[in-house]
Amino acid sequence: MPRPRSAALSSPAPAGSDQAGTSTGPVRLGPGAKAALAPAAAEVRAGFWSTRREVNARISLPQGPDLLESAGNLHNLRLAAGAVEGEFRGAYPFVDTDVYKWLEAASWQLAKEPSGGLETEVERIVSLVADAQQPDGYLNTWFQLVKGGERYKDLRWGHELYCAGHLIQAAVAHHRATGRPQLLDVARKFADHIDSVFGLPGSGKEIDGIDGHPEVETALVELYRETGKRRYLELAGYFVDRFGHGLLGGEAYCQDRVPLREADTVEGHAVRQLYLLAAAADLATETGDAELRAAGERLWRAMTTTKTHLTGGLGAHHDEEDFGDPYELPNERAYCETCAAIASVQWSWRMALLTGEARYSDLIERTLYNGFLAGVSLDGERWLYVNPLQVRDGHTDPGGDQSARRTRWFRCACCPPNVMRLLASLEHYLATSDTGGLQIHQYTTGHYTGDLDGTPVAVSVETEYPWQGAISLTVEETPADRPWTLSLRVPQWCAEYRVRCGDTEYDQHDAPVADGWLRLERAWAPGDRIVLELALAPRLTAADPRVDAVRGCVAIERGPLVYCLEQVDNPGGGLDDIVLNRTAPLAVRHRPDLLGGVTTVVASGHRRRIADAGWWPYASADSEAPGTDGPPIELTAIPYYAWANRQDGGMRVWLPTS
Amino acid sequence: MPRPRSAALSSPAPAGSDQAGTSTGPVRLGPGAKAALAPAAAEVRAGFWSTRREVNARISLPQGPDLLESAGNLHNLRLAAGAVEGEFRGAYPFVDTDVYKWLEAASWQLAKEPSGGLETEVERIVSLVADAQQPDGYLNTWFQLVKGGERYKDLRWGHELYCAGHLIQAAVAHHRATGRPQLLDVARKFADHIDSVFGLPGSGKEIDGIDGHPEVETALVELYRETGKRRYLELAGYFVDRFGHGLLGGEAYCQDRVPLREADTVEGHAVRQLYLLAAAADLATETGDAELRAAGERLWRAMTTTKTHLTGGLGAHHDEEDFGDPYELPNERAYCETCAAIASVQWSWRMALLTGEARYSDLIERTLYNGFLAGVSLDGERWLYVNPLQVRDGHTDPGGDQSARRTRWFRCACCPPNVMRLLASLEHYLATSDTGGLQIHQYTTGHYTGDLDGTPVAVSVETEYPWQGAISLTVEETPADRPWTLSLRVPQWCAEYRVRCGDTEYDQHDAPVADGWLRLERAWAPGDRIVLELALAPRLTAADPRVDAVRGCVAIERGPLVYCLEQVDNPGGGLDDIVLNRTAPLAVRHRPDLLGGVTTVVASGHRRRIADAGWWPYASADSEAPGTDGPPIELTAIPYYAWANRQDGGMRVWLPTS
Numbered sequence A, B: 001m002p003r004p005r006s007a008a009l010s011s012p013a014p015a016g017s018d019q020a021g022t023s024t025g026p027v028r029l030g031p032g033a034k035a036a037l038a039p040a041a042a043e044v045r046a047g048f049w050s051t052r053r054e055v056n057a058r059i060s061l062p063q064g065p066d067l068l069e070s071a072g073n074l075h076n077l078r079l080a081a082g083a084v085e086g087e088f089r090g091a092y093p094f095v096d097t098d099v100y101k102w103l104e105a106a107s108w109q110l111a112k113e114p115s116g117g118l119e120t121e122v123e124r125i126v127s128l129v130a131d132a133q134q135p136d137g138y139l140n141t142w143f144q145l146v147k148g149g150e151r152y153k154d155l156r157w158g159h160e161l162y163c164a165g166h167l168i169q170a171a172v173a174h175h176r177a178t179g180r181p182q183l184l185d186v187a188r189k190f191a192d193h194i195d196s197v198f199g200l201p202g203s204g205k206e207i208d209g210i211d212g213h214p215e216v217e218t219a220l221v222e223l224y225r226e227t228g229k230r231r232y233l234e235l236a237g238y239f240v241d242r243f244g245h246g247l248l249g250g251e252a253y254c255q256d257r258v259p260l261r262e263a264d265t266v267e268g269h270a271v272r273q274l275y276l277l278a279a280a281a282d283l284a285t286e287t288g289d290a291e292l293r294a295a296g297e298r299l300w301r302a303m304t305t306t307k308t309h310l311t312g313g314l315g316a317h318h319d320e321e322d323f324g325d326p327y328e329l330p331n332e333r334a335y336c337e338t339c340a341a342i343a344s345v346q347w348s349w350r351m352a353l354l355t356g357e358a359r360y361s362d363l364i365e366r367t368l369y370n371g372f373l374a375g376v377s378l379d380g381e382r383w384l385y386v387n388p389l390q391v392r393d394g395h396t397d398p399g400g401d402q403s404a405r406r407t408r409w410f411r412c413a414c415c416p417p418n419v420m421r422l423l424a425s426l427e428h429y430l431a432t433s434d435t436g437g438l439q440i441h442q443y444t445t446g447h448y449t450g451d452l453d454g455t456p457v458a459v460s461v462e463t464e465y466p467w468q469g470a471i472s473l474t475v476e477e478t479p480a481d482r483p484w485t486l487s488l489r490v491p492q493w494c495a496e497y498r499v500r501c502g503d504t505e506y507d508q509h510d511a512p513v514a515d516g517w518l519r520l521e522r523a524w525a526p527g528d529r530i531v532l533e534l535a536l537a538p539r540l541t542a543a544d545p546r547v548d549a550v551r552g553c554v555a556i557e558r559g560p561l562v563y564c565l566e567q568v569d570n571p572g573g574g575l576d577d578i579v580l581n582r583t584a585p586l587a588v589r590h591r592p593d594l595l596g597g598v599t600t601v602v603a604s605g606h607r608r609r610i611a612d613a614g615w616w617p618y619a620s621a622d623s624e625a626p627g628t629d630g631p632p633i634e635l636t637a638i639p640y641y642a643w644a645n646r647q648d649g650g651m652r653v654w655l656p657t658s
Helices: A048-070 A073-081 A096-112 A116-132 A141-145 A160-178 A182-197 A216-227 A230-242 A270-287 A290-306 A338-355 A359-375 A415-424 B048-070 B073-081 B096-112 B116-132 B141-145 B160-178 B182-197 B216-227 B230-242 B270-287 B290-306 B338-355 B359-375 B415-424
Strands: A041-046 A431-434 A437-440 A445-452 A455-463 A470-477 A484-489 A497-501 A504-507 A517-522 A529-534 A539-543 A553-558 A561-566 A578-580 A587-591 A598-609 A618-620 A628-639 A654-656 B041-046 B431-434 B437-440 B445-452 B455-463 B470-477 B484-489 B497-501 B504-507 B517-522 B529-534 B539-543 B553-558 B561-566 B578-580 B587-591 B598-609 B618-620 B628-639 B654-656
Touching (some): A048 A073, A073 A141, A096 A415, A116 A160, A116 A182, A182 A216, A182 A230, A216 A230, A216 A270, A230 A270, A270 A338, A290 A359, A359 A415, A359 A561, A431 A445, A437 A455, B048 B073, B048 B415, B073 B096, B073 B116, B096 B116, B116 B182, B160 B216, B216 B270, B230 B270, B270 B290, B338 B415, B359 B561, B437 B445, B437 B455, B437 B517, B470 B484, B578 B628
Parallel strands (some): A437 A484
Antiparallel strands (some): A041 A445, A431 A437, A497 A529, A539 A553, A561 A628, A598 A628, B431 B437, B445 B455, B484 B517, B497 B504, B553 B561, B578 B598
16 A cells, blocks of 8 residues: 555644644644653554455445435535525434544545545535534534524533534544645634533533533544644543533433542443543543543453453443443343444553553454454445344344344444544554654554654564464664664463564563563664564453353454354354363364455364253253253354354354353 | 122123123133133132232322322323313323223222222222213323324324223223223223224224234223123234234334234233233134134243243343343343233233143243232332342442332333232132133132032132142032032142142152143032142252353242342352352241241352452463352342342342352
8 A cells, every 4th residue: 555645644733833743643642741652653554454444445435425425414414504405314413423434534544545536525525514514613413403503402412512523533634634724624613612602610601511422522632632722622621520520410321420530430321431531541641630540540440350341342231332230241232332342442542642551452452353343344335333242043133223233324323434434544553652662552564653752763564463473573764873662562362472583582481571562672773673473372261250141151262353153154053052162172274265364263062952841941950951962063263353244143252161 | 808899709791791701800701712711719818929919908009199190190181181281291102001000900909808098099080081081082191182182193102002901901990890880981982982993904994003012902802801892802803913014114122023823932022022912812712713822822932931031020121121032031131021020920821711721820920929029119119110130249220210229110100000900910810710620820828719610619728838838728619419620730840749638648649740730530528628738948940051141050949939149138248259059958947027028048159259360351261260269158048029128239040150
């Protein structure tokens, strides 16, 4: 793939700005930021993620405008602009965000690869957005068209500031990618309007309020970074700290039960919780707020320890899209909304920058390869809103957004353009640098450039990861006489690795990991080669015994990938009777023909033959186990991200062992 | 308790009727019924259920009018009658049914025990209902007041016929109990109106349609039985057979995906499914429709085999209150709506009458003692809408109707008056007779009267069941020279029993059970004594291995009772770390002081001490089990029905064994 346009990498700061951004990424750092690490520039040039991003660029993104047209989103903008007549279309007050997220995705795509066709579409839709804006800056087609212009009367469910947030995020991306001011001007005008309306009692502002769905908060921090206007940062801080004080009735769903600073676990609607936490991390980074940082660290740990599925998926309940109790991690009813996986990546990345700790990128890796990527089909045309870890034999599906079958688009179409924007901006989450060196968080064939107080350092990477564990790095750019540290994240799942620097090889005892980082400090020279070899033997994983849903089960994993059984690969019966033999060895077979090329894991097991026990499925625990073991069979597991790309049928991540 | 008033037991058939009812029960038989068994009269005079019914009669029922007043239901009736001015109150189109179900409950209560105060309240509220009826018979306060009189435009969600159904059921109960015509006249007028509007295309009726929530169907069959007017039966048959043909968009939720005659499992909203199936059983009984009977038998088996919780609770999902996939039987997210348990009893009873088979009453017993009875607090003042089988340590509850904590009343208050009407009419589900004898389905201290072609037979029963297994029966009334069969249901859970007839004792080998019935054929004489002794040793129960939610767990049961651990009885730590020692013996301790007097079961176990495993709760299945076993502890289990009557805390039915 071509190199990014220099305009995108070094778009000039706006006149009058004191901005000190270090990358094109969606997370920059403001001038006074207290981050441990700064985002570093990266390019994905080949390999696993390059393929996924090609599908995103060639299939998913170009289809966006037609889908937004047929779903009515663009029609609503024209309607609000007075350009056409008709009725508002769509079922939700936040349908504008589908447009904004697509614009953000397309902008990140343009930042790395010019495309006249895409650029034309972007500018056409930017104009629709600009035309729909009201003179004082307000913009929300639902409230303009359906609610007769009534504003901010239903902050709990209205999503007005949420929509504003996605507009601002899109505008920042559009400005960073193209340097053009049009959408940024719309966003600033709206942000200025919001700033004129919302504030603490006594501030002279009309409304002391927050939006039931956080999003504007991260967006305002980014707008601050893009424009240098500190009042956007202050407005974000105001919003973040007003959650938890009952302004929305005190509901956990809306993040209003308890302030983040006092919370001891994640709760309520998962995406709302995670967007709010991302904003808190941004604020802690920009302001050095130690209490917000501590809250983020505490809540992240509570989430990963007790409320995260093996896939990185988040959210246990269908009915409020929310977190459940600790260790309440169901399989078939796992909600694991695709947007929650995306929000988790966004929050963890901010925590990684803030703290410099590798575990945040461990979770990002797990989420990207599993809970996130399952959200889009291999052909880029069908989507999952929820991402269960089990689909039973004979599953009957209600259809709709909460289906466990892939769908072309949703009534609530938040996930597809959210996937598009994360895939299009993936390089923003791969590497960081600090004054001491460059840190590689995620491995992909590409090019990574850090900044040591103005001195560039760069390495290129070649790897077949995640199918193979070898990662070859070549120093491309380095100061001649200044040692620096190349830090390689050794993933949390990795029990064994070797690293070769030039002719010297070390194992994990000679070159131990400290807090997840393998730190190689050298006076590097261009052309220096490092090969990190992560052992990729497939493994069986068990859960904390408090995870009731998977008692007596194991999951198959290999590298960062969680595996699953699908019915189509395991004929001769259903999946619900399968038992895995945990003492038999696991075999690995790469299948270039299958699902775009995947490495399968082959295990041994059998099907349980369960005798008809009459009409009641419960019996004395002392009686013989009902049924007998069938003959040994081979069990073929595929990576979880690739499930639901063939015919419908059962699927299981967790497999009974007896 | 006093005997029922003779007026209730033998209310005369209306003039011109060909009715041949055999009891005061909510299920009678029409003149051409093809039932195997006829309902028999029963009285509950003392013991377990008598206590629960006393609380219902003295506490729950008398509080009804005040609750209906403060929730606005009675206000809405006055408003519809034009007697007052104001706004409709309540959030749902079906709030009238809370009134109707209370009237039905109060009528059954009056049928067994006169009460001037209750009667005055009943007649006052009957008048409110009558006054709210429109001249052509239509009655629904939501549509009259909120929808400007629009009718039958939203059959999917409007609940108009559902409301009509509960009105009709209440009217039938009121008429059978008091002999007064006023409410029955209201119901007939509404039923005639419905009959004039709904029918097949080509019938000349305005609408070919069904209501999204079945209920009017059983009610119309009962109205046929009460009035002898066959067109009510025909209208019920029309409605039942129009489900599954897409009139409501084909949704499983509304029972519209597939006709019952073709269905192979229960699906969709559990209460809707069960009410529809009860109507199908009524129709099969009245018309001899073999296909509907076969569908009922098939679907009942599919339900009990794959979609029923150990407690008899039904409905796996919170978000559509619906059945899940086969063997999808979660614990903490079990929905198990109290109304679904009630609907299950109603359906199973109709199947018991239709087929004569004991297994239907096995499920009734299990449901009554567990999934149903948990729905009301011991003091009769607080309710559960959902009935989970697990509440975790530190459970955070969203509150509202779906709370796992007892609530004084609900926004959607369907369950409390539904509990009241089942408790008030419980004697209708206890016994049957046929030309060959009397069948006792449920055991309680009381009096049972059957009818052998006009010849009465009666037995009295004394028992401390379910705390003790001895059931003493005395023949009270019998023809002198005609042998008949006393059939005693030996519950499905019972592995060992003895029976003594006079001086002769038999064990289960000498007097074996056939299809659940112990049949004793004799030429009985008044005063003959029979003692059935059911062995009540506590037992550990395991589930079919396809029930993923309880893999590696057992439940404690004793007799018909499912047991659970509650935090308050098991201090020294939470419940989520408890492991039961399945090889240790179980002890029984009767505790007259506890929870109104319960027999507890004491088991052995330990708490698992789980070491802090860092931030990720998943690890290699080969590693040491995380944590060690704590010292042995005594585990005290209480009957599930009595949970949530003390302080909040964890609760578990299914207990890990390793």
